[in-house]
Amino acid sequence: MSDLANDLLRKKVRQQDAQSEFFSEGADSLGQLPNTRKKESLIGTQKLPEITSFFPHLELFTNDDGYVFQTYYKPPRQEVGESSVVFVMHHGAGSSGATFAKLTAAIERQCEMQSISSVPGVFTFDIRGHGRTGLLNPSTEENTKLSFDKLCDDFRFLLQCFHERYMSEGPPPSYFLVGHSLGGSILSKVVSDDVDKNVCLKNNLGQIISGLVMIDIVEDTAVKALSAMKSYLNAIPKQFPSIERAILWHIDSNLLHNLDSSLISVPELFTRTEEEQYKWIIDLRKTEPFWHQWFEGLSRRFVNIPSRISKLLILANNDYLDKDLMIGQMQGKYQLVVFHNNQLKHSNTLTTATQTIPLQDASELGHFVHEDVPFKVAASLIDFVERNDYNFATRNSSSSSMKSQIDLVAALNAKWGVPQ
Structure with a gap:
């Protein structure tokens, strides 16, 4: 949420997008983007992709209260008998699980580019009141009762369901939790409670959580941004005449910078009304009573999670950490990666893994950094897994100049004559 405060205060969003000079006057057709006068070269005509292109397994999980959650899963790929790595991803307020679609594809592509023999899986979902989960529970007030404790309980329930459904057989997996904005705060709370109280995750699931990643969330910045929310x-x-207009509004208002990602993530935020308009599935204004509890104490919880669980903080355009995060960074309690817009002009700003940046990454980034530059974020996640899970498959060095840390250590030991 580090960039959100600046975005909110820097630009007022147009209230009547239908009057925008960027939109064409012709009729729209769901499934294609219209040509527009000033953005024709950028957008053109493109089909809206299906979410099953990214997540082959869509499943519903129902809790004891009868509330139904939509989940999405792409299985890992590894050699027979090897333990798997699964990223469990949690989106933020006002978003949906589809926000991680392009990142999921980028993780697989990065593994191919780096000649890594295994590919981590990805499990995600639409949280309470959001996306397809909100549509599955249309008549309940529970869609906007988003207390922090309830959201944490939802995640514990879904992780347990997922593990029992897909991961109970074979070698135990390594779970790396990835949360964007509010999602990062929820995951930090769940992990912190499990470590401190040992009563939150059943069947010792906490023991196979290897890492925690927060994407673009700093407590101090998030709390300050709430005053403008x-x-x-x-x-x-409040609504759009077509999905195409909704996509263009997200791009034009600088909420998203990556058109490819917006084609899959934006449609999942809207539902069609009887008047053939598209309105937001979740009305975030109704969740205002819970805003402050979402982020209070976040930084301290994150920093104080024991080193047994590796931690990574990914920020966009902001290297201003609050006090707890700054002290934790100086003490080496977590890894920090900061992307800046001015770095996107260069091809090797992160690691050698990013010397070739696919064109699917945007030329700018903002709060949804994982959507704007999914390939760079994917490279960071893979590097994070390699650093912290020694069971993760090594690279095929015969077909790539890149080597894992283990390969590099072995090479240096051989050079220096260190016994193996």
Whole structure:
């Protein structure tokens, strides 16, 4: 959420997007983007992809209260008998599981580019009141009762269901939890509670959580941004005449910078009304009573999680850490990766793994950094797994100049004559 405060205060979003000079006057057709006068070269005509292209397994999980959750899963790929790595991803407020679609594809592509023999799986879901989960529970007030404790309980339930459904057989997997914005805060709370109280995750699932990643969330910045949130939500368009207009609004208002990602993530935020308009599935204004509890104490919880669970913080355009995060960084309690817009002009700003940046990454980034530059974020995640899970498959060095840390250590030991 580090970039969100600046975005909210820097630009007022147009309340009536239909009057925008960027939109064409012709009729729209769901499934294609229209040509527009000033953005024709950028957008053109493209098909909206299906979410099953990214997640082959879509399954519903129902809790004891009868609330139904939509989940998405792409299985890992590894050699027979090897333990698997699975990223469990949690989206933020106002988003959906589809926000991780392009990142999921980028993880597989990065493994291919780096000649890594295994590919981590990805499990994600639409949280309470959001995306398809919100549509599956249309008549319940539970869709907007997003207390922090309830959201944490939801995640514990879903992780347990997922593990029992897909991972109970064979070698235990390594779970790397990845949360964007509010999702990062929820995951930090779940992990922190499990470590401190040992009562939250059943069947010792906490013991196979190897890492925690937070994407673009700093407590101090997030709390300050909340003061502008109500005005922002009141200013955004309440509905759009087509999905195409909704996509263009997200791009034009700088919420998203990657058109390819917006084609899959934006449609999952809307539902069609009887008047053939597209309105937001979740009205975040109704969740205002819970905003502050979402982020209070986040930084301290994250930093104080024991080193048994490796931690990574990915930020966009912001290297201003609050006090707890700054002290934790100086003490080496977590890994920090910061992307800047001015770095996107260069091809080797992160590691040698990113010397070739696929064109699917945007030329700018913002709060949804994992959507704007999915290939760079995927490279960071794979590097994080390699550093912290020694069971993760090594690279095929015969077909790649890249080597894992283990390969590099072995090479240096041989050079220096260190006994193996």
